[in-house]
Amino acid sequence: MINNQKVGAVIVAAGSGERMGGVDKMLAPLGGRTVLAWVVGVFQECPAIDEIAVVLGEHNIEAGQRLLAGFSKVIAVCRGGERRQDSVLAGINHLGGCRWLVIHDGARPLLTADLITDGLAAAAESGAAACAVPVTDTIKLAGDDDYVRETLSRKRLWAVQTPQVFRSDIITVAYRQAQAEFTDDASLVEKAGYRVKLYKGSYGNIKITTPAHLALAGVLLGERGG
Amino acid sequence: MINNQKVGAVIVAAGSGERMGGVDKMLAPLGGRTVLAWVVGVFQECPAIDEIAVVLGEHNIEAGQRLLAGFSKVIAVCRGGERRQDSVLAGINHLGGCRWLVIHDGARPLLTADLITDGLAAAAESGAAACAVPVTDTIKLAGDDDYVRETLSRKRLWAVQTPQVFRSDIITVAYRQAQAEFTDDASLVEKAGYRVKLYKGSYGNIKITTPAHLALAGVLLGERGG
Numbered sequence: 001m002i003n004n005q006k007v008g009a010v011i012v013a014a015g016s017g018e019r020m021g022g023v024d025k026m027l028a029p030l031g032g033r034t035v036l037a038w039v040v041g042v043f044q045e046c047p048a049i050d051e052i053a054v055v056l057g058e059h060n061i062e063a064g065q066r067l068l069a070g071f072s073k074v075i076a077v078c079r080g081g082e083r084r085q086d087s088v089l090a091g092i093n094h095l096g097g098c099r100w101l102v103i104h105d106g107a108r109p110l111l112t113a114d115l116i117t118d119g120l121a122a123a124a125e126s127g128a129a130a131c132a133v134p135v136t137d138t139i140k141l142a143g144d145d146d147y148v149r150e151t152l153s154r155k156r157l158w159a160v161q162t163p164q165v166f167r168s169d170i171i172t173v174a175y176r177q178a179q180a181e182f183t184d185d186a187s188l189v190e191k192a193g194y195r196v197k198l199y200k201g202s203y204g205n206i207k208i209t210t211p212a213h214l215a216l217a218g219v220l221l222g223e224r225g226g
Numbered sequence: 227m228i229n230n231q232k233v234g235a236v237i238v239a240a241g242s243g244e245r246m247g248g249v250d251k252m253l254a255p256l257g258g259r260t261v262l263a264w265v266v267g268v269f270q271e272c273p274a275i276d277e278i279a280v281v282l283g284e285h286n287i288e289a290g291q292r293l294l295a296g297f298s299k300v301i302a303v304c305r306g307g308e309r310r311q312d313s314v315l316a317g318i319n320h321l322g323g324c325r326w327l328v329i330h331d332g333a334r335p336l337l338t339a340d341l342i343t344d345g346l347a348a349a350a351e352s353g354a355a356a357c358a359v360p361v362t363d364t365i366k367l368a369g370d371d372d373y374v375r376e377t378l379s380r381k382r383l384w385a386v387q388t389p390q391v392f393r394s395d396i397i398t399v400a401y402r403q404a405q406a407e408f409t410d411d412a413s414l415v416e417k418a419g420y421r422v423k424l425y426k427g428s429y430g431n432i433k434i435t436t437p438a439h440l441a442l443a444g445v446l447l448g449e450r451g452g
Contacts, residue, residue: 137385
């Protein structure tokens with residue numbers, strides 16, 4: 001709850017994980033639990049969150065339901081769709097009574113409860129907020145010939161993460177207008193004409209896409225404990 | 227040598243490493259050697275490389291000289307300057323006879339010899355090439371108010387790494403014209419009016435800036451062996 005308005009979370013974990021070399025990243029061990037239990041645990045423990053919908057791939061539904069049975073806020077463990085937006089929508093459809101929706105990528109298990117509450121605070125103004133970190137790489141724009149056209153000024157360039165937080169009416173309108181496939185909910189909301197506020201994420205909030213990322217996540221978790 | 231032209235390498239490792247929590251990253255252990263020995267070893271083993279200048283911080287000079295005594299191509303272990311460009315220049319000044327200069331960040335020990343030879347091939351056309359990977363994050367441009375102004379199309383956005391390869395006359399002119407402080411040699415060469423070709427780097431060619439990166443580098447090296 002924030003200001004007596006219900007808050008729901010959609011955890012999207014239905015991707016194929018094709019760069020994981022056959023390891024199912026959501027069920028992979030991390031800090032004594034699975035990646036999935038870790039990420040759902042952060043939402044479960046966050047006082048602002050009322051309900052959680054977890055979207056999984058077909059092959060993970062049964063294992064996911066077993067694993068998440070003990071999490072009282074999880075009201076749905078459902079099957080994802082073909083594209084990412086189909087999966088997010090499947091989750092949103094279970095959270096009808098929520099005024100605010102926190103969308104989070106299941107492959108980012110190192111988020112903290114602060115990133116959720118900071119997102120809710122940031123979204124209060126315009127109804128939409130996305131977690132992001134300043135870009136540290138030098139970014140260049142190249143032509144078809146691979147020659148540099150422009151080196152972008154790093155000032156004001158942000159790499160977007162999740163959580164992303166939206167007022168339910170805004171994300172619903174944005175999704176209704178969505179045409180092409182997309183991988184970033186905030187982009188969709190921008191396209192629908194709404195303003196999205198960026199708030200400070202964490203470089204430690206990594207996305208697990210390869211086995212090396214999984215190892216790194218273990219190291220980062222160990223550092224937190226130490 | 228490429229086409230009978232001498233090739234020199236500048237390995238820049240004079241940074242303060244302030245995010246390493248007191249660990250000296252160049253002397254930190256990695257895969258049974260130090261990070262410094264690892265990165266210099268790749269250049270030593272690369273047949274295209276004739277001479278190597280290693281630029282270190284004042285505090286590392288003695289240890290570096292001892293550590294690198296066995297590397298036959300290392301012709302100078304010298305002290306870096308205040309800004310990155312001062313350090314690169316200090317190295318270049320030792321490689322006067324070289325037609326081509328390969329500049330590499332000492333904090334990227336996971337480069338391969340292929341990245342060096344690919345860079346020399348890419349630079350043949352315009353005289354300047356930089357290693358880069360397609361950006362995988364969603365990148366947004368924000369205003370002073372932290373609201374998103376634009377989500378950049380990922381198409382044609384590249385995150386630049388090193389090695390970067392330059393014909394010696396080009397990098398010399400570019401450095402002579404350099405005014406402000408900069409962290410990317412290619413940008414400087416672009417500013418001087420030369421064309422820089424991007425060539426495919428590797429996501430595994432990570433830059434070690436935190437202890438977690440060092441742990442990740444160990445994991446990635448282990449994977450290579452396996």
